Amino acid sequence: MTEQEAGMPAPGEQVRVVTPIPHATGGESECAHAISHLYDYLDSEMTEEDEARMRAHIAHCSPCLAELGVEELVKRLVRRSCHEQAPESLRVRILAQLSVSRTTYVVESGVRPPA
Helix, strand or coil, rough: CCCCCCCCCCCCCCCCCCCCCCCCCCCCCHHHHHHHHHHHHCCCCCCCHHHHHHHHHHHCCCCHHHHHHHHHHHHHHHHHCCCCCCHHHHHHHHHHHHHHHHHHHHHHCCCCCCC
């Protein structure tokens, strides 16, 4: 069984992890629930269904739309202001550690790495 057949990404493949957001608001208002998940929305870390629910809410709720606008502005300012890059040696160490972690996951999960 290959890593791809086991549900693991191919080397270098980007993985988009999305977790469905609970529909129950747990006693908080619909607005409080929406605001608590704004960064999930801005970072595209929602399921398509949750994104549609968020878009529908902010389309009809001017306070939440305003909050979304503020958070988008903050993200743009941070992105524009942060031009520093990590040293190449750090990048190499992180990639090596990720490889070790992935190998450990494959072995511990009982899936054999390809020969």
